[in-house]
C-alpha cells in the first residue's frame with residue numbers, strides 16, 4: 001500500500017483534508033511527502049491504524065479524539081473524550097481577558113470548568129505576570145489539563161471541585177469560564193461530533209443558563225474590588241447573561257460577538 005492509495009481508499013468516506021491529516025498522523029509523513037512521493041509505501045501497522053481511523057471518522061468521531069490533540073491559538077493541546085475539543089470562538093474570551101489584565105501588576109485569574117485547560121494555559125502563557133488558577137469537577141479533565149500545562153510550560157494551579165467550592169476565601173481580579181451552556185434536548189447535541197464529547201462539558205441538563213446563573217451568583221464574593229467576570233455562552237444567551245450580571249450588582253454588562261458575528265462572550269465588572 002502507498003500514500004497515494006491510502007488517500008484513494010478514504011475518498012467518498014471522509015473529508016479529503018481529514019484523510020490527509022489522519023494519514024500524516026498515522027505515518028509521520030508530511031503534506032509535502034504526500035504530494036511529491038505518493039508512491040511511498042505505507043508500513044502495515046500505519047496502514048492498519050489509518051484504516052481504523054478512517055472508519056471511526058466516517059462514523060462521526062471527531063478527528064481531535066482520534067489523534068489525541070487539537071490546536072488552539074497556535075498551540076497544540078492534548079485532548080481526550082474527557083474534555084471538550086477546543087473551539088476557535090473561545091479565542092474571544094482570551095482576547096477580552098488579556099485586555100482587562102493589561103497594566104495590572106500581579107493579577108490573580110481563575111478559570112472555572114477548565115476542561116483541557118486551554119483558557120487557563122493560554123492566559124498563563126500570554127499574561128506571564130498573572131497568577132492563574134483553574135478548577136474542574138472532573139478529575140479526568142484535570143489530568144489532561146495538567147499534562148497540557150506541563151507540556152506547554154504554563155504555571156497553573158489546578159483544583160478539583162465545583163465552580164467556587166475549591167476557592168474558599170480567595171479573591172481574584174478576573175474570573176473566566178467556558179461553562180456548559182447548551183440546553184438539554186438541543187438538537188445541536190446530536191450533530192457534528194458532539195455525541196462523542198463529554199455531555200457534562202456541553203449541557204447543564206436544564207435550560208442552558210443554569211451554570212451561568214450559578215457562576216454569576218457567586219462571582220462577586222470571589223472578586224477583588226473592580227474585578228471582572230467574563231464567560232462564553234450560546235448565540236441566544238447574551239441578553240439573559242447581561243440581565244443576570246446586572247441583577248447580581250455588576251457594572252457595565254456587555255456582550256461581544258465571535259469572529260462569525262455571533263454573540264459569544266458576556267462580562268462585566270464590579
Ligand code: GLN
Pocket residue numbers: 087178179180181182188194201202203232
Ligand atoms: N460552543 C460549543 C458548541 O456549541 C459548546 C461549548 C460549551 O458548552 N461550553 O458546540
